[in-house]
Amino acid sequence: MRWEKLEAQSTNGGLVGPTSSGPGKRWGHSCNSIRGGRFLYVFGGYGKDNCRTNQIHIFDTATRMWSEPAVYGEQPVPRDSHSCTTVEDNLFIFGGTDGANPLKDLHIFYTSSNRWSSPRIRGEGPMAREGHTAVLVGKRIFIYGGCSKSSNSSHEEYFNDLYILNTETFxxxxxxxxxAPPSKRDSHTCSVWRNKLIVLGGLDLDGFYQSDVHILDTDSLTWEKLNTSGQLLPPRAGHTAVVLGKNLFVFGGFWDEQNVFDDIHMLDVETGCWTKVTATGEGPSARFSMAGDSLDPRNRGVLVFIGGCSKNLEALDDMYYLNTGILTEPDRDERRIEKLSLRKKLKQKCQEQHTASPVYGRAETDYQLGRQNSSGRIMFQARVASSSPCSCTIETVIDGKRLSGVIFPTKTGGDDHARSTVMQGANTSVDNIRKYFFKYNFEAFLETFATSGAILINFSFRGIISFAPIGLPRFWCGFESPISSSEITRDLNHGRTFHANEKVSLGL
Incomplete structure (x- = not known):
């Protein structure tokens, strides 16, 4: 195995400021790999300017360049010691601390549109906490452990409870x-292997550092302690653990203020055997509260570690790859998901070929990082499929979903110029409508609808309706007709059920 220190570059394409050199020094942040390991998303943490942050930084592993995107929606408060879970290509952020109090809010960052959202959630969730863990199994996020500390109180409460969030029903x-569950603890790690959670180490409520390994079967919700052997892992907290196939890699952490680790250990979760790893190259210094993840394990077997806190309690900003040389095969469930994904892609391709216009072609709306106009807004394209004297039909793809929609003037007294343009364009040619509307961007449409009420854009799903599709911001649901937002809201408030193949629109 071999360490590699990364010397990343910066880019100002589509950035908030004139330049960016990455997230900088920080600890207590999160790092998530998405899109097959192409991009790493770093969120939150403490260190830069001696304060917490809520910024998003993106690392392109192909170009080795950092960027800081312009984001939309209401951002979470700055925090550290939170959890960040990858769900498809979206990030679910829960809890942490703002420095004064623990948090229990949930936020979603949609990476395809750089938009924050705070979903409405039913049921009683976890108490406010930090130093907990959250992992995804199927469509469920499992949140375990952590502690609750307030700056105005000396009381600390530790947890060993388990909460589950359904990411489809919220x-x-x-x-x-x-x-027998693990003891109450924080600053532990929790990883996923097949359908099992692997909880390791941490600091318990009595101040003892742990190195025990507990496994939860997520189907039966049964805990079991793993008997381990080999070169045993010393007790620690604040470490990072990353799964690669059947191997769990553990790096860093601390055992009181005098012992901060720079070692790496590997656990075979099938046999329970520990191995201390010796890697070549320049590795990271001793640290804790760093972040790590794996790049696509089936292709490269590369682990990434970034930032953390040194023995002198100084935040760090360096970044390392660990090239393990381990290539894994997907298990049976992963193969099934992969096959289903291929079937879905084939079906989508057939639909695109069927609906593509020989004149304008299909909508090309695949989001690219930094693809923004001078106002910092994300651009998109759409295709006009047909027109009538009072409306036109468009087709596009947003956040990976193929959508069709209708554009038409709404109630009397709206923006006369916009209304007349729609009417004149529809009466003259489809091309005129296309040129007028789609030289602007999606955010402009949102603002037009919100301010003037003159233009309503409805996007209609084909096939089974997803009532709350991941990847779309706030929306209203209604028929493809000039319906007011109050009527749409009324339907939603009465809990109306929309059936498959029914023409239901999303007015964004």
Whole structure:
């Protein structure tokens, strides 16, 4: 195995400021790999200017360049010691601390549109906490452990409870488990292997550092302690653990203020055997509270570690790859998901070929980082499919979803110029409508609808309706007709059910 220190570059393409050199010095942040390991998203943490942050930084592993995107929506408050879970290509951020109090809010960052959202969640969720862990199994996020500390109180409460969030229905559930659970703790790690959670190490409520390994079967919700052997891992907290196939890699952490680790250990989760890894190259210095993840394990077997806190309590900003040389095969469930994904892609390709216009072609809306106009807004394209004297139909793809929609003037008294342009364009040619509307961007449409009420853009899903599709911002649901937002809101408030193949629109 071999360490590699990264010397990343910066780019100002589509950035908030004139330049960016990455997230800088920080600890207590998160690092998530998406899109097959192409991009790393770093969020939050403490260190820069001796304060917490809520900024997003993106590292392109192909070009080795950092960028800081312009983001939309209401951002979370600055925090550290939170959890960040990758769900498809979206980031679910829960809890942490703002420096004064622990947090229990949930935020979603949609990476395809750089938009923040705070979903409405039902059920009783976890108490406010930091130093917890959150991992995804299927469509469920499992949140375990952590502690609650307030600056105005000396009391610390530690947890060993388990909560489950359904990422499709957005319902919390307190899990009732069997077997002997791990002791109450924080600053531990929790990783996923197949359908099991692997909880390792941490600091318990009595101030003891742990190195025990506990496994939860997420189907039966049964805990079991793993008997380990080999070159045993010394007790620690604040470490980072990354799964690669059946191997769990553990790096860094601390055992009281005198012992901060720079070692790396590997656990075979099938046999319970520990191995201390010796790697070549320049590796990271001793640290804790760093962030790490794996790049696409089936292609490269590369782990990444970034930032952290040194023994002298100084934030760090360096970044390292660990080239393990381990290439893994997907298990049976992963193969099934991959096959389903290929079927879905084939079906989408057939639909695109069927609906593509010989004149304008299909909508090319695949989001690219930094693809923004001079106002910092994300651009998109759409295709006009047909027109009538009072409306036109468009087709596009947003956040990977193929959508069709209708543009038409709404109630009397709206923006006369916009209304007349729609009418004249529809009466003259489809091309005129296309030229007028789609030289602008998606955000402009949102603002036009919100301010003047003159133009309503409805995007209609084909096939089974997804009532709350991931990747789309706030929306209203209604028929493809000039319907007011109050009528749409009324339908939503009454809990109306929309059936498959029914023409239902999303007015964004």
């Amino acid at each position: 319902v919390w559930k307190h899990a009732e488990t069997s077997g």
